[in-house]
Amino acid sequence: MGFSVAALRVLVGSTVALAGISALILVVFLVRRPPLGGMTKAWLLMGIGVLSPLAALAGNIVGFEASKRREFCGSCHTMTPYVADAADSGSKTLAAFHSRNEHQGEVSCYVCHKNYGLFASATTKVRGFRHLWAYYTHPDRPPKLYSPYLNRRCTECHSMTLPGFDDEPEHATIKTELRAGTTSCVTAGCHAPVHPSTGGKKS
Amino acid sequence: MIRSSHERLARVAAILTLVALALMVWSVLDPRPLSTVAAMTVGQVIGTTSLVLFLVVVFVRRRP
Numbered sequence: 406m407g408f409s410v411a412a413l414r415v416l417v418g419s420t421v422a423l424a425g426i427s428a429l430i431l432v433v434f435l436v437r438r439p440p441l442g443g444m445t446k447a448w449l450l451m452g453i454g455v456l457s458p459l460a461a462l463a464g465n466i467v468g469f470e471a472s473k474r475r476e477f478c479g480s481c482h483t484m485t486p487y488v489a490d491a492a493d494s495g496s497k498t499l500a501a502f503h504s505r506n507e508h509q510g511e512v513s514c515y516v517c518h519k520n521y522g523l524f525a526s527a528t529t530k531v532r533g534f535r536h537l538w539a540y541y542t543h544p545d546r547p548p549k550l551y552s553p554y555l556n557r558r559c560t561e562c563h564s565m566t567l568p569g570f571d572d573e574p575e576h577a578t579i580k581t582e583l584r585a586g587t588t589s590c591v592t593a594g595c596h597a598p599v600h601p602s603t604g605g606k607k608s
Numbered sequence: 609m610i611r612s613s614h615e616r617l618a619r620v621a622a623i624l625t626l627v628a629l630a631l632m633v634w635s636v637l638d639p640r641p642l643s644t645v646a647a648m649t650v651g652q653v654i655g656t657t658s659l660v661l662f663l664v665v666v667f668v669r670r671r672p
Contacts, residue, residue, distance in 0.1 A: 417636045417637070420632060420633065420636070420654075421636065421637070421638045423631055424629040424632060424633050427625065428626055428629055431623075432626070434610040434618075434619075434622055435619060435622055435623070438615075438619075441614060441618060441665070446665075449618060449621075449622070449662060450662075450666075452622070453621055453625045453658055453659055453662045454624065454659060454662060455631055455665075457625050457655060458630065458659070460629060460632055460651065460654070461628070461632055461649045461655055463636075464633075464635060464636050464647060465647075465648060467635075467636045467639065468635055468636070468644045468647060468648050469641065471636075471639035471644060472639075472641075472644055477639060477640070477641065477644075480641060491652055530648075533641075533645075534645065534649075536641075536642050537642070540629055541642075574609055577622060
């Protein structure tokens with residue numbers, strides 16, 4: 406899923422190198438103040454129009470990938486109990502179980518909380534701005550979901566259409582509600598607790 | 609006069625690009641929410657503005 410750590414390191418290095426060369430060109434221009442001739446414009450084109458957009462491209466990829474990681478979510482102190490629980494190998498919460506899954510692992514917050522659909526990444530990032538705003542304007546307020554957790558986020562991986570799904574008596578009795586999304590998968594008594602704040606206890 | 613204003617615009621574009629690059633480097637070396645969001649919003653706007661200013665300098669000066 407996404408870029409490997411090695412690829413991200415290459416991108417970080419590329420961003421710094423491209424930005425450094427671009428900055429060098431621009432600082433020389435600012436200090437020496439050469440006339441705006443063809444050669445000066447060519448250098449400026451390199452610094453402003455080629456190298457810095459490439460640095461921005463590489464930096465944006467790094468930013469998008471970094472913002473998927475659990476440690477990124479945990480860098481806001483209100484998320485500490487959630488992230489600590491997810492990393493706890495002894496925890497029985499749903500988040501901890503999923504974080505031990507190789508498919509989700511270090512990006513488990515993002516995998517379970519991202520939006521669904523073609524523009525999922527973009528809309529998830531936009532929603533992240535709201536989280537950031539809330540964090541800096543109300544740093545002591547506990548985090549909350551802005552809308553009910555959708556079952557389709559679970560069914561991206563756990564399909565309700567596989568034969569085994571209806572074999573579970575609990576699923577069979579409420580399958581219409583589950584598929585319609587009127588009953589949540591993480592209702593108390595079903596697949597809850599999800600996080601420690603929702604009643605998760607270590608065994 | 610016009611030439612001087614173009615040179616001033618080019619210098620402003622260079623300074624804005626340096627600011628945008630600084631934000632981008634900060635975000636990749638210290639990828640936390642504030643730095644990442646700053647680079648991907650404010651940094652993008654500043655960088656795009658600097659590119660537009662540079663293009664204005666280049667294309668306006670080329671007109672007879």
